[in-house]
Amino acid sequence: MSTPATPTPTDTGTTSVTEPVTEPVTGAAASASESAQREPLPGAAENTGGDPGAKPYGAYLLGLADDAMVYAQRLGEWMTNAPQIEEDMALGNIALDLLGQARGLYPYIGSIDGTGRGEDDYAMQRDEREWRNVHLVEQERGDFADEMARLLWFSAYQVELHTGLSGSGDDVVAGVAGKALKEVRYHLDHASLWVVRLGDGTGESHRRMQAALERVLPHLPELFDDDEASVLAAGLEVGVLPSTLHDAVVARVARVVEQATLRLPDGSRWRSRGGRAGIHSRPMGSLLAEMQHIARSHPGATW
Amino acid sequence: MYGNDVIDPNEPLNAAETADYDAAAEHDDQRDGRDAVGDDFDALLAADQRIEPRDAMPDDYRETLIRQIAQHAHSEIIGMQPEGNWITRAPSLRRKAILIAKVQDEAGHGLYLYSAAETLGIDRQELLERLHDGKQKYSSIFNYPTLTWADCGAIGWLVDGAAIMNQVPLCRCSYGPYARAMVRVCKEESFHQRQGFEILWNLMRGTESQKAMAQDAADRWWWPALAMFGPPDTGEAAKGGHTEQSMAWGIKRFSNDDLRQKFVDMMVPQAEKLGIVLPDPELRWNDERGHWDFGEIDWDEFWQVLRGDGPCNAERIEHRRRAHDEGAWVREAANAYAAKQATREREQQQQKESAA
Numbered sequence: 001m002s003t004p005a006t007p008t009p010t011d012t013g014t015t016s017v018t019e020p021v022t023e024p025v026t027g028a029a030a031s032a033s034e035s036a037q038r039e040p041l042p043g044a045a046e047n048t049g050g051d052p053g054a055k056p057y058g059a060y061l062l063g064l065a066d067d068a069m070v071y072a073q074r075l076g077e078w079m080t081n082a083p084q085i086e087e088d089m090a091l092g093n094i095a096l097d098l099l100g101q102a103r104g105l106y107p108y109i110g111s112i113d114g115t116g117r118g119e120d121d122y123a124m125q126r127d128e129r130e131w132r133n134v135h136l137v138e139q140e141r142g143d144f145a146d147e148m149a150r151l152l153w154f155s156a157y158q159v160e161l162h163t164g165l166s167g168s169g170d171d172v173v174a175g176v177a178g179k180a181l182k183e184v185r186y187h188l189d190h191a192s193l194w195v196v197r198l199g200d201g202t203g204e205s206h207r208r209m210q211a212a213l214e215r216v217l218p219h220l221p222e223l224f225d226d227d228e229a230s231v232l233a234a235g236l237e238v239g240v241l242p243s244t245l246h247d248a249v250v251a252r253v254a255r256v257v258e259q260a261t262l263r264l265p266d267g268s269r270w271r272s273r274g275g276r277a278g279i280h281s282r283p284m285g286s287l288l289a290e291m292q293h294i295a296r297s298h299p300g301a302t303w
Numbered sequence: 304m305y306g307n308d309v310i311d312p313n314e315p316l317n318a319a320e321t322a323d324y325d326a327a328a329e330h331d332d333q334r335d336g337r338d339a340v341g342d343d344f345d346a347l348l349a350a351d352q353r354i355e356p357r358d359a360m361p362d363d364y365r366e367t368l369i370r371q372i373a374q375h376a377h378s379e380i381i382g383m384q385p386e387g388n389w390i391t392r393a394p395s396l397r398r399k400a401i402l403i404a405k406v407q408d409e410a411g412h413g414l415y416l417y418s419a420a421e422t423l424g425i426d427r428q429e430l431l432e433r434l435h436d437g438k439q440k441y442s443s444i445f446n447y448p449t450l451t452w453a454d455c456g457a458i459g460w461l462v463d464g465a466a467i468m469n470q471v472p473l474c475r476c477s478y479g480p481y482a483r484a485m486v487r488v489c490k491e492e493s494f495h496q497r498q499g500f501e502i503l504w505n506l507m508r509g510t511e512s513q514k515a516m517a518q519d520a521a522d523r524w525w526w527p528a529l530a531m532f533g534p535p536d537t538g539e540a541a542k543g544g545h546t547e548q549s550m551a552w553g554i555k556r557f558s559n560d561d562l563r564q565k566f567v568d569m570m571v572p573q574a575e576k577l578g579i580v581l582p583d584p585e586l587r588w589n590d591e592r593g594h595w596d597f598g599e600i601d602w603d604e605f606w607q608v609l610r611g612d613g614p615c616n617a618e619r620i621e622h623r624r625r626a627h628d629e630g631a632w633v634r635e636a637a638n639a640y641a642a643k644q645a646t647r648e649r650e651q652q653q654q655k656e657s658a659a
Contacts, residue, residue: 073391076403080387080622083630085380085410092407099400106396120395144633200643201636208632294394294452301509303394303452303502 058113059132060233061105061173062122063276064161066133069102069123070284071095071154073291077141087144090190094151097183104176124295128278128285132229135272136219138284145205145212148194153216155187156252157223157245164240173238192256199260210262217268223249227276316500316573317464318471318565319493327474328486348553353479356422364552367545368478369423370439371554376416377434377441381619383409385449386458394452401498402455408495412488419480435624442466443605444531446613453506453513453520459499461521461528461570467492468566469532477553500573507578514578521574522582529597530605532563567595 075095082088103119110117136150162184165177198209224246233239250264257264272281295303315321340350344360347353354360383406390406393399417427433439444462449455470492473485506517536546537560549555557565567586574581585598607613 076390076399079390079403079406079410080383081626081629083626083633085413087630088383089407089410089414092403092410096400096403096407099396099403103396103400119397123396124394144630197640198633198636201640202632204632205636205639290391294392298394298510298512301394301513303398303505303509 055112055170055238057170057229057233057236057238058109059229060239061109061112063132063134063227063229065102065105065109065122066131067137067154068098068105070131070133070287071137072098072102073287074137074139074141075147078147081141083144091147094187094190097180097187101176101180101183104179108172108176120295124292128280128288130278131280131284131288132276132278133280134219134222134275135281136216136222138275138280138287139219140283142212142215143208144194145198145208146215148191148198148209149212149216151187151191152195152253152256153220153223153249155184155191156249158184159188159252160245160248161240164245168239169237188252195256195262196260199257199262206261209260213257213262214265217265218270219272221271222273222275225273225276229276317493317496318468318569319489319496321471324471324474324489327471328489330475330482348477351553353482354477355479363548364554365423367549367552367554368481369420369425372416372420372423372481373425373430373433373439374441376413376420376430377439378445379409379413379416380434381441381445381623383413384619384622385445385447385615386455388449389452389455392452393455398455398502405459405495405498408491412484412491415484415487416481419478419484422480431627435620435627437611437620440609441619442531443609443613444527445619446608446616447523447527448614450523451516451520453503453516454524456499456502456506456517457520457524459495459497460503460573461499461524462531463492463496463499464570465528465531465566467496468562468569472556472562475553475556500577503577503579517577518579521579525582526600529563529567530600530602532566533559534602534605535560537561564594567597571595 072095075091075098078091079088079095082091102123106117106119106122110121115121136154139150141147158180162177162181166174166181168174168177195209198205200206224242226241226243230239230242234241254264273279295301318324336350337347337352340346340352342358344354344358344364347358354364386402386409387406390399390402393402417430420430421427430439434441444465449458467489470485470489474482474489476482476485503517503521506513534540534544536544537558541547541558546555546558571581571586583598585596587596589596608616611617
């Protein structure tokens with residue numbers, strides 16, 4: 001890991017976001033839906049509508065939140081469509097974790113960008129050009145190998161990202177990252193196990209997994225682009241410069257690919273660009289139309 | 304308080320929040336007396352003790368349970384679809400998170416139940432094949448479509464509410480693994496039912512179009528929910544059905560009609576609280592019976608949907624089959640990999656032994 005932001009624990013007067021304030025759900029009957037309703041959201045308590053100039057890194061955090069949000073939306077499409085029931089549950093779980101990461105960040109972003117927007121304002125009311133996620137997460141659901149290739153890369157990236165961000169100079173960001181880090185390590189484990197099983201499984205699964213690694217390739221460089229917002233946030237020791245994550249992420253993926261008896265493809269003739277600037281690929285419009293249409297059909301309604 | 308300022312969290316909204324559930328869940332602790340009774344099936348039933356997988360049991364009892372538990376498991380798995388249909392469209396992030404978690408719970412319930420069925424000597428793969436081939440059924444309620452967001456509320460409130468009413472007595476079922484699965488399932492379903500009520504509560508306090516959406520959903524789900532308890536099985540109708548035998552075996556504890564009445568009695572006051580008008584002009588309190596009277600259920604429709612001619616019968620099975628078929632290569636790969644790993648471990652072991 002290279003140049004993560006230095007931890008500077010200040011603002012001790014605020015509630016620590018790493019310690020949940022509600023009681024933990026205990027007992028055998030603690031269902032997923034029960035936990036989902038009680039889970040505290042780290043950023044939620046912080047939305048106090050502060051001075052927008054003081055923390056000028058909202059755009060950087062929006063990129064991170066939008067990546068998590070859009071990937072959660074795609075993973076949610078797997079429920080009832082997975083190869084086995086256990087996998088419906090596992091992919092649903094990962095979707096829930098990512099959704100939680102986005103929900104942890106949106107209200108905080110609203111408090112530092114001067115708009116005071118809440119999570120649903122960001123998720124439901126923004127048009128395509130206002131979204132800052134990379135193209136990788138918005139691509140349509142492919143076969144199971146495609147999903148495992150995407151999840152392997154994205155979770156390896158998130159492990160490195162959140163390792164860096166847990167030392168962020170912004171306590172809220174560090175808190176969200178600290179919680180996310182535990183989650184994304186499981187996501188990486190899950191994807192790694194499947195990539196190895198598929199690569200070293202049958203002839204067909206090997207062929208499909210290799211093809212998926214090729215298909216995902218053009219969408220990877222974007223994860224490591226140092227856009228303006230990242231440079232600013234990294235300079236303030238709040239964010240991590242994406243390019244510095246590259247080697248560690250590739251090393252993580254390469255280990256898994258090797259164990260899976262697969263080959264890491266060399267490179268692609270083209271690469272995606274522009275997600276962090278609000279330039280998206282074709283599937284993004286339909287994804288937003290589906291995600292937002294109920295909320296937008298009822299302006300001002302609460303649910 | 305529960306997400307808003309009016310719903311009292313201490314007031315029971317479903318059968319899993321009543322003393323009936325507590326009593327049924329406690330029943331599982333009464334296993335101490337078992338040694339005194341011995342292993343005889345009839346003696347165990349007579350002493351209200353649990354039958355466990357290794358006990359001898361009549362073939363009919365085993366077959367009845369396999370059919371019932373499998374149907375229940377299939378209902379959980381097929382039941383993921385009507386609401387899964389709304390995960391990508393949930394109108395707020397909080398609703399989306401709860402819905403994903405709910406559908407996940409249903410998958411989990413399916414898994415516990417398949418495991419309970421497996422204790423009777425049949426495996427999940429075979430049960431899924433029977434589902435896909437139409438040889439085993441799932442609850443007919445899932446053959447109705449989810450047309451609007453409010454349907455997610457109506458399913459939680461009415462369909463999960465009816466399911467809990469059916470399942471609380473099953474926590475005392477004579478077959479141990481099924482009863483224990485039900486204790487857990489009911490607890491989780493109780494949260495599902497509450498979230499459904501809460502969805503409708505918010506809609507009924509929202510805009511005119513939200514209210515209309517909630518009322519429309521209740522109109523469409525009320526009668527199918529009442530039909531979930533099954534055809535009449537008391538009085539004349541008791542002859543020739545399964546109820547009598549299932550009761551003798553301690554699989555069923557109350558008649559369909561009794562459970563339906565308890566459900567109606569519980570839901571009518573809740574509908575009033577919500578501000579929803581239930582679509583039954585004959586619904587009125589009967590002082591003499593101490594129960595709500597309600598109108599005639601359309602049993603022709605029930606049988607028609609059960610026979611396969613409902614709005615979504617074909618769609619549900621086709622969706623399930625497609626997901627299963629599309630995943631076949633993944634499951635084959637997992638098995639192939641597991642076999643390779645086992646061989647590698649064996650070879651390593653042999654090398655170690657020959658080196659020693």
